[in-house]
Amino acid sequence: MGDVTHQISERIPIHLVVNGVSHTLDLVPWTTLLDALRDHLALSGTKKGCDHGQCGACTVLVDGRRINSCLTLAVMNDGAKITTIEGLANDGALHPLQQAFIDHDAFQCGYCTPGQICSAAGLLVEGRAKDTDEIRELMSGNLCRCGAYPNIVAAIQQAMGQP
Amino acid sequence: MNNFQYARANDVADAIRLLAADPGAKLIAGGTNLIDLMKENVERPTRLIDISRLPLRKVEGTADGSLRIGALVPNSDLAYHPLIEQRYPLLASAILAGASAQLRNMASVGGNLMQRTRCAYFYDTATPCNKRHPGSGCSAMDGLNRNHAILGTSAACIATNPSDMSVALAALDALVHIAGPSGERTIALTDFHRVPGDKPHVDTNLGTGEIITAIELPPPGFAQNYSYLKIRDRMSYAFALVSVAAALELDGNAISGARVALGGVAHKPWRSLEAEAALRGQAATPDHFSHAADLLLQGATARSHNGFKVELARRAIVRTLTQAANATPQSQAHKKIA
Amino acid sequence: MNAYVGTPTSRVDGRAKVTGAAKYAGEFPADGLLHGFVVEASIPCGRIARLDTSTALQVEGVLDVLTHANRPPLADKDDSWKDEVAPEEGSPFRPLYDDTIKFNGQPIALVVAEDWETAKFAATLVRVEYEQHGFATDLEGERSNAAEKDKPHKPRGDAVAALAGAYVRHEADYVIPTEHHNPMELYATTAVWDSNGKLTIYDKTQGVQNVHKFLCGVFDKKPDDIRVVSPYVGGAFGSGLRPQYQVVLATLGALALKRSIRVVLTRQQMYGLGYRPMTIERVALGAKSDGTLDAVTHEAIAVTSRYEDFARNDTGWAEQLYKSPNSRFAHKLVHLDVSTPCDMRAPGAASGVCALECAMDELAVALKLDPVELRLKCYSDRDQSENLPYTSKQLRECYARGADAFGWSRRNPVPRSMRDGKELVGWGMATGVWEALQMPVAVRIALTSNGHAEVSCAASDIGTGTYTIVAQVAADALGLPIENISVRLADSTLPQAPVEGGSWMAASSAHAVLVAAEEVRKEVLGLAGKIPGSPLAGAELVDTVLTDGSIANASDNSRAVSIADAMRHGGVERIEKEKLNQFGEDKKHARNTHSAVFAEVKVDEELDVIRVTRVVSAVAAGRILNTKTGRSQIMGGVVWGIGMALQEETVMDHRFGRIMNANIAEYHIPVNADVHDIDVIFVDEPDAHINALGIKGLGEIGIVGVPAAIANAVYHATGKRIRRFPITLDKLLD
Structure with missing residues (x-):
């Protein structure tokens, strides 16, 4: 596989609106939306329980629909509006x-x-x-x-x- | 996951062009199965071509009374689409029997057709598997094969197709619209998936560089007499041991048209035209259903742990046809079997 | 003092958990955090012939690949590797220690990279060649090699002769498969390296002090060099009792690279750690014509690894439950090329009582007796193994209340006699039993003059509700509203606690709070008594209580001094007391919890699809500290029982010695649609002997008996007795 093996694919700039806050991230394409939330945006409220769409712990709302964030790449969600558990409470008042x-x-x-x-x-x-x-x-x-x-x-x- | 490049296709032609440019490339839409397999290092594409934004999300009637479903319509949108609920409730029911609400929100119709087997050996790169590594051998043949196929198997592979949606589509005589480097073509869904033969690594008859653009449902929707029954090891969120899609046209108590497709038993949704022909003109009674079941299961062969599937399928066929005849389709939420 | 104890208080950590604020082991941040990914062996037995990490090391972002050949030093004596829960016999597994492969899935390298995805990718590039040795992983195939543990049960009477002469005899094998805990949180450790070379280890564990002592031993560190913290644990069920190997690897990585590092196992890799061992349970019961038992024998044959003897009490539970003049019990082990099993919810009892209670059901059928009536005929008021009375045992009441709530009297005893349309209806029951254990625990209370108290202890809350019950007991003992109590747990620097397990933490931590609170009260009384004209001048400690923010005369609350006044007058801002509670030894009583479980199943008569439609669990477990969280624990145990009865099984291909369903799609645990009505009844069980509060603990009792009740219901519905668990529909189909 030559260079593909040693050199990681180029990062791609993407834009996400998470819980109403706009973020621009440079991510390698292999980063899932789940890992982008947890590791790149420090939103660890969204959980990784299996990383294979078998448990639902990573469920977030993307453009209002519930999905498993472990089975979608962050780059595929460029421009999406995402709601995580951290975004459900309103000014401290619980949902x-x-x-x-x-x-x-x-x-x-x-x-x-x-x-x-x-x-x-x-x-x-x-x-x-x-x-x-x-x-x-x-x-x-x-x-x-x-x-x-x-x-x-x-x-x-x-x-x-x-x- | 391996290291791959990412490209977003602007239109169908662009996707075909990108596919042609990189033999290691794969299309991604919902990603629910492909990313899963990439995380297991079973799939190792050099490039992912993101087609999720292509304008293939419409469900629309055609002049001849068919329904054309864009390949990127999410499974849940399709199941809850008023035209599907009203005209093709069998398809809606089968979709809702599969996966979870979250996965159905992600998975596309085209992607569902491209799902790969859940055979444990296919997933485990430390074991031989002809589908993953042609020529390495089939570990399931003499191994843990409780979930494996009883129909259409070969000496090289006894994997099953895991889709629920495809089973209903097969029963409904759906067509698959395909675009590729040499233009567009249409394949009957029943010809879309292959039996493993000596090439178990080839799941479908989709050609190199081709892309599914739509599914077409011909007019008979069997909306009065249908049922999708899925038997599994827990009440939800599990793959089928056996599933049955049954659709009948009744004239009084006489069967004027019948479709039966099986899931969980073969490398593809399993139909038998002979069985369906045998039902036509007969009364909708258990003994006729039973005879059809025998015809459907002709040639069924079991390995060490999956012999129960033959009897389970036989009973499930009779039951599902009975549900269809009685117009008491199986609810996917209320678990008591009608 | 009784405002909170015994009430359905909502979890004090609830808000943190529903808002995503609660941080678990793999979620703590650190500057320059590295990520480790584990490479596992793909053979069950042999040695590493060659390990080539060169390609992996060339990947951009990879810092190191740690293996047995290049790792920092690890202890070379077994004693250093024996944690407080390790089996007595054997030599604990040492990750990356040498080139030996003892089980499939064994960690053989740790790839360390700047980010997780890169480490995971580079791990696929590590090339391994093995020298494979012969192996065996199949318990049933190796059954003839089973050897009895060196400390056999003491037999009573002559069970063999009594069985031979029994009026009715039932004897059968019941097979319980290997099961994995599968907590929702992945096994994870974040090791944070500070500039002084000290480590803070955030670990998914049920015992921070156990892990702390273990790491200090394995890495030859002083206690101050390492701190282990685990404020929230995403389920454990026994899997976090022993230190998990990733905590060793994370610590190795941090020491090797002098950086902070996180190691999170994949769901698949979690199957390489502990599990409930597969067992073959052979039970024989002999009864007299009046339905009383004359003989009980129970032999368990269980899996363990080649390197440790893991054994739990599967057999012998009949000694607590059923009067029989003759009994004999044996626990045998088969050593296989697998990792060592570990405790999993109600270890021993979940499996052994399942077999015993299925056997009792079969005996009831043979005797034509109602299953409840058989159990009442055999009811034992004493623990026969030591011939002791119980501190309390309201099992009779459990049978009565459970049967009543379930409607048991309407049961037609004939199999296949009850139906609901096309479904056969089955009603089954079983008894549950577990120990009421208690351990030394220390608690520190810091009371401030503003009426707030911080209560701290090294104990864990693995979802069991420790934060909440500690807050309840402290609020009552200190006479403060629960909002004024803050609880700190699961930090190895806090006062002593054992691992959270065995259902002992509720009683143990609650009484530690009481004794620490008494020290606080003593101090407050001292201050209050010195106020001129104090209403408590000369009062004895025993005559006082803390209530409503004051210290008061216990029999006349109007004679009181507010805590704030007492502290202000004494010039004290803060009263801090730490006290270790040890329970007095009571060799005159047996200590157990009990339950009666009633289950309804509906089985489609053609397709054999099994649904559990109702479960009633009547539990006698002393005083219930929190009826809300307590009910949840029992309900959770019932859900586990449904899984054990119908779904759960770790499946291994013995040709490869590999687990083939190492995920949670194919290892089935119950989903929401599998679970219907669960009715939990707490039977009143005053207990004046066990401890001051009369508490017994609830973590295990909820599962025990449930699988058997369901299996017995399946028999009642279908007339088919399935003795090989789980009862999947293919086993009923014929």
């Missing part, structure tokens, strides 16, 4: 999902929690989950090894205004 997760004890270790909450925020926008089974199914891309699932569902229902 209703964040408060609901505390109220219902919807986590233990907390590591999957940012991904769960961002995923739930995406779910609310999608408006496709109408009952408990639909919430469970549409939240199944977020693993929780502590097993807080029933509390996660209850927290989401609280945020939806359901009893």
Whole structure:
């Protein structure tokens, strides 16, 4: 592979708006959006649990849609508006999902929690989950090894205004 | 991940040009499977050509009543598109049975067709695999093959195609529109994926330098009598052990048209025209469904750990056809099997 | 003092966790931080014949590739490598120590680069040639080589003769596969190098002081040279009890390059560390015609590595649960070319009680007895192994409350007799048991005159709620609102604590808070009593309490002095007290937690798809410190039990000695759609003997019994007894 082996590909300038703040970054193309957030923007609230799209801990909202940030390259997201867990609270006031997760004890270790909450925020926008089974199914891309699932569902229902 | 160059294609022609310029290049759209494989060093492209911004995101009706779906429509957008929900609910259901909400938001329709097998040996570069390293041998053949194929296998490979969407597309007789260096062409979806034969490293009949531009769904949508049933090891977010897409046209209780496709059992979505022909003109009853299942599973061969799939598939076919006939399609959220 | 203890207090670290502010081991920043990526062996046994790092070293941004050949010094005595949880027998694994390969996935090099992606890429360029040796990784294939651990259980009576003469005898093998913890957080260490050459190690561990002592030994460092910190741990479940190899590699990297470095393992690499060992559990039960037990034998055959004897108590739980005049237990090990297993949630019990409780269900069927009735007939009020009464045991009440909440009386005992449309409905139950352990822990309380207290201890909170219960107990003991309590944990420089495990931390840390708070109270009383005309002049310590920001006479709260007044009068800004709590030895009682688990499954009669639709877990675990976080712990244990019953299995290809589902797509753990109604009942269990607060701990008991209850429900639904876990649908299909 000659020089390709020894010399890392050139960095590419990209622009991201993360939680309303504009950032310009020079990144090697192999940097995922997840690593860009964690390692280049010091936003470690977004978690790396598997790095292969198998756990959902890295879920963020890109242009309002929930995605796994570990399976997309930062350069592919040039110009995108990204919301991470750090951007959900408004001036210190918790997002209703964040408060609901505390109220219902919807986590233990907390590591999957940012991904769960961002995923739930995406779910609310999608408006496709109408009952408990639909919430469970549409939240199944977020693993929780502590097993807080029933509390996660209850927290989401609280945020939806359901009893 | 290997060291690669990145280029963004401006239009389809540009993508084709970039592909032709670098034999090691690969297209990337959603990236959900390609980046996964690059992280495992299974895929090692020299260049990624980002096609995610090409204008291939429309779902539109055509003059002959077909529906044309741009190759870059995200899976979730397609599943929730009103035209799909109304006219092709089988496709919507199959898409929603796959992956997770996040992955469906990322994955494109074209990329879904290009998904590679989840065979554990294909993913593990420390073990032999004919698909990853032609000629190195198939570790699954006499290894851990519980998830592997029972139909259309070869001595070189028993991998399965993991897609749910493709199973429904196969049942719906979808067409794949392709553009390449020598112009545009169309392949039937059922001819798009290959059986492994002696070239298991070749998944599809997409030619070198070609790009999928659209999927076309012909008019019969089977919106009244259909079902997609996926059997897996947990209730969600797992690949199929066996899945069945069934679609019927009924005239009273008589079957005037039938389509059945299987997932999780072969290197491609599995159909049998013979089985479908046998259903036509028959009453929609379990014994006819059972006969169709036998025809679909003709020639099924099991290895040491996947023999259960033959019986599971047989029962799942009957059940899914029954669901379709009863107009009680399987819900992907409510897990009780209708 | 009872404002917070026993209430459903929300987690005090909740806000940090829902806002993303909580920092985990791999997230601490450092100037000039380097990144290490591990290269693993791809064979199970042999030696490294050649290791060529030259190509990797040429990659732009790569600083070094550490291997056994060029690493800084490591201790050469086993004692230095034995952490506080290491098996007694054996020689702990030493990463990058020499050219020997002991297991597939063993780390053999650490590529160090300026960024993570470069290190990961360069790792693919390290060329390794092996001299491969013969190996064995298959427990069942090597079963005949099983050897009994040197300290066998003491048999009672003559179990063999009693079994031979039993009215009804049931004997079977139950196979529990290898399982991996798979906490959501990747195993990670950030080693921060300061200009004086001292290291602060942010590590994913359940015991910062264990890691600290281990690192000081392995690297021959003085205690002041290294500090280990781990404020948040993204799940552990036993995987962080022993120091993980990446903490050694990160420390090596920092010492070699004199820079700060982070080493994060991939999910796949995590499968190279500890796991729940595969076991073959052979259980034999002999019963008399009246349904009482006459004999119990339980033999476990478990995997361990070639280099350490890892063994836990799989067998012998029948001694706590069921009266039987004759019993015999044995634990055998098979040494294989794999890494050493480690503790995983309810080690021993999760597997052993699963087998025992499935066997009891089979016995109930043979005796035509209701499974609950069989257990009541055999109920033991004493721990038979030492013939001791319990500090408390409300297991009868668990059966009654659980059965009632579940509706057990409506169960038709005939298999395949209950249905819901096309689904067969199965109701099964099982008993759970775990130990109520407690360990020495020290706590420091710093009370300031503004009515705030900082409570600190080296204990970890791995999601179990330690921050919260420590705050609750401290708030009550100090008579302050919980908002005025700040808790610092998991720093090796803080007061002594053992690893967080075995369900011992709640009782252990809570009582340490109490004794430290008493020291604070003593000091406050001293100050308050010196105020002229003090209402507490001459008061005895035992007659006082801290309440509402004051020190008061316990029987007359109006005789009080505010803490602020007492401290101001005494000219004291801050009262700081540290105290080690040690529990008195009680050899007259057995100490256990118990549960009764009831499960409903629905199994599609044609397709054999299994759904767990309801679980009721009735738990007797003494006093529950926090009913909210406690309920969550039991619920989490139930979810683990669902996984263990139906999904979890680490699959190895024994031709390669390689794990073939080393990821969390193909190693299935339950997802949200797998989990339905879980009803947790805490049975009232006053306990005057175990400790002052009557606390027992909840971390393990939640999983024990759940897999068996589900397996028994599957039998009841289908009439098929699956003894090889997990119960996947292909095992039911015929």
